[in-house]
Amino acid sequence: MSTFLGASVGRKLVVGISGLFLVLFLVVHLVVNLTLLAGPETYNTVAHWMGTNPAVLGMRPVLVLGLLLHIAVSMYLSVSNLRARPRRYLKVDPAGGSTWASRNMFILGVCIILFLALHLSSFSIRMTFGSVDMVEISGVLMKDAYALVTTRFSLWWYVSLYSVAMVLLGLHLAHGVQSSLQTIGLNDHRWRERWASLGLAYAVVVAVGFAILPIYFFVQAQMS
Amino acid sequence: MTMLDAKIPAGPLADKWSNHKNSIRLVNPANRTKLDIILVGTGLAGAAAASTLGELGYNVKAFCFQDTPRRAHSVAAQGGINAAKNYRNDGDSAFRLFHDLIKGGDYRAREANVHRMAEVSNQSIDQMVASGVPFAREYSGYLDNRSFGGVQVSRTFYAKGQTGQQCLLGAYSGLIRQLARGKVTMYPRRDMLEVVIVDGEARGIITRNLVTGEIERHSGHAVVLATGGYGTIYYLSTLAVGSNASAAWAAHRKGALFANPSFVQIHPTSLPQLNDYQAKLTLMSESLRNDGRIWVPKEKGDRRHPNSIPEEERDYYLERRYPAFGNLVPRDVASRAAKERCDAGYGVGDTGLSVYLDFGGAIEKQGKKAIEAKYGNLFEMYNKLAGINPYEEPMRIYPAGHYTMGGLWVDYNLMTTVPGLYAIGESNFSDHGANRLGASSLMQCAGDGYFILPVTIGDYLAERFRTPRISTDGAEFDAAEKEARDKLERIMAVGGKQTVTSFHKRLGRIMWDDCGMVRNEAGLQKALSSLSELKEEFWREVKVPGRLDQVNQELEKAVRVADFFELGQLMCRDALSRKESCGAHFREESQTPEGEAQRIDAEYSYVAAWEHKGEGSDHEFHKEPLKFENVEIKERSYK
């Protein structure tokens, strides 16, 4: 195991596998978010279930661990990559075939972490530890997550930040998904294009899916 | 003059090698670790020898001028490697391969060596496949073969147009494995400047470290040269620009005889020269002649676009002169015929020094797809280099210096006339006579390196293990180092005005014009005097900037060119002394009434081996008579 984690390829595998895990998490997150469109009752019920179900709660530390591993190992690799070329080129023309996103995963990652900090402090942390207004649905008293979210989504700066962050997340995913699959070795000349298309489609769905909600609620708030 | 003894073992031809292996001395494995072998040049022959000698337990010190062995010019061999596997059941055998080689070499090669080369050819293929060389395969999963060089059997193994690269990388992988084991020590970026002779035996070399400029001493119980050919003497040739004769020439100056120096193969299908700054001529594989037709306009100086010259106004001169073989005549014949047309004023292109190689008919008949499958990568390469699309219009080609059959004289054990000094691969003279057949160069290098030298060198080393590690402090090393240093300092001190390259170009021109495809008495005499003038001018006018103790590429070139002047003179002397035409050596004085090469077996059935007699003295001529007991000597006719 020490040789596995001691090797760049092994570390890349950690980043790739944790990345794919986060990719799955985002799907769940998106589905939950989309229930916002079904109204306060549905959303609050789902949120309450997510916050109380032991299986879901049990997954939280796994998620945190996966996220931290993904961040820590890729940070480590990025720093060592910088050391591999102490003197930069005067002129670089990436005319080749590489995408902007693939060359800037580190920067994209850092932006996403910053957004994540804001995001967590706005929602998850407040939902778990902070004081949130309570609401009763079908006889059960629960935190009014819907109100918390929609209030936030009525702030122009938050909505703008959120939308930009989703574009960056989309870029990160557009390269990240296919890159992870390549890293775990699930690639050859036939699957190459398919994985790339799949990764791109996934990235678009996730970015648009998430971004659509703040915009929707912001517009609604403006109209009312 | 003396008659040289090649020490050919007794017995029937097919048993000579086995008998020899059974009778020569062996070195005890425990004693091999006490023996150091210096190996200069790490192309296919050198890398194969290094890996095999390392496996046997010898300590090998390997040298090359490149940064890594993988760049040696074996890498550029395109067509393939021959072996008498008879996988096609077309009647091939070691004897038939031997026979084709002797005939192709125009009866100027040594029977026993050639047969041995054919015998070990199969083992070389086995070895390479085991080393991971990805030769072309059929759908069955078995190895594919193709016909090459106008022979009647399919015995050529290939890896697309990159056979040499794959063979070299296979041998190189064996070499690096021994590097990892510590049995081979690699000294890259080194030029060999001198051989050190102690008590009459080769015991070391002097090198220049091409990074630091340091002059270094290295010792060993034997020295093996695998330093390739000297076709770059023509300046423009198909060789890598760094290929050179300096190591072989240093050995020659120390007593190793140089055999048949004038035997140089001119390859018929190279890209023509495009401009005055051109540094080399790129080879287009001989396989192109399987489908391409060679022609020039029937009218002198016809400057029309080739596609607008109608069929009846084209002269398919090879088909006209050689109806039986047509475009598939051997390399020497095709080259001379191209030169003849161009000299007569029928050549095409701006310079008039090229002929057309036309695939129009083949594409019409077989379809573009079929042609693309066979030659796609070559067409692409041609398009890239010449900017002409061969699918649309004919290629332009011209002959170029390619392979040197001549080289250091060696006996059956591949030892030169200096005890303990060996020469393998293209650097020796032994196996191709006056003309080499296609796909035989890789075959020889692999055979020499993997299977022949590692056995025969044991016979010499069997007693040498008693000699303790050789010190590099002796007077002989002092003297050799001084000699090397003096020469470098002399070059640096000239301080003239002309670049090394300008001299190399002029040297190449002289050699190409008068000691190239066609030679005659007057031209060779003229070349000799031009060469001595040019050499004298070089030592007065050459300009080498920079210092000795740093990377100095001009100095590297200057050393090589300085040696080429002397080698060029010897080539001309050799060509003068052989007043017959044979193989690639065409003396105008010796031709048939139809203008074909005329061999004179009664007088010239020998190997000419030249001995260096010191600066300013003429070489002494020695002879190794050639006996043909297993083939019937015939006229080479392709009519």
Next chain:
Amino acid sequence: MKIKLKIWRQESAEAKGGFVSYDLEGVSKEMSFLEMLDYLNSTLIEGDEEPVAFEHDCREGICGCCSLFINGRPHGPAGETTTCELRMTQFEDGSEIVIEPWRSRVFPVIRDLIVDRSAFDKILQAGGFISANTGAAPEANSIPIAKHKADEAFDAAICVGCGACVASCPNGSAMLFVAAKVSQLALLPQGRAEAKKRVRKMVAKMDELGFGACGNIGACEAECPKGIKISHIARLNREFLRASI
């Protein structure tokens, strides 16, 4: 035509180095890129300056000697071309051409545009071979190999070891080079016996030497003069995973 060259000059490994500009007249479109540099050097020598040191040998795209980072791309703008195959037709009259050596911590500059690529040999020494002693090989046709596998092995085996992959990779990774060898030998039955050991050792050596980690960016593939695909890197990853489990 007339061009403006901006070339990295560095007298030795220890020297500082910097860019020097040259205006070069009389360049012909028919020249190859290296012939243009030969021409520059002849004018430099005649003008009592030291010529630019650069590596080259076969000049037909197969030895892997030539390198050069030309206008921001390894081996210049042509694609699937080595510098020696590059022609001046690729450049306009009056254009500026920036020429830099490969930049990598692992490829230190020796002089001007020459870098030390011996790290590649070291990686191969760690396991880029099949341990087949001379004489031990079985009959070549005793092991049939499916044509598509042999062909794929060949596609990896054509690596010329020039280092363009490292030079172009934003991470300075040597993965394409390492993967080409691992993949070639993993595809052949002859190479399977040592496959696990090989991939672990070669990757470990690559890391130890200080190359960066692969980010699946694909610049290496786009700039490889031999068109070697990064699907070979995926195979290396598979082999590595297999060797680790």
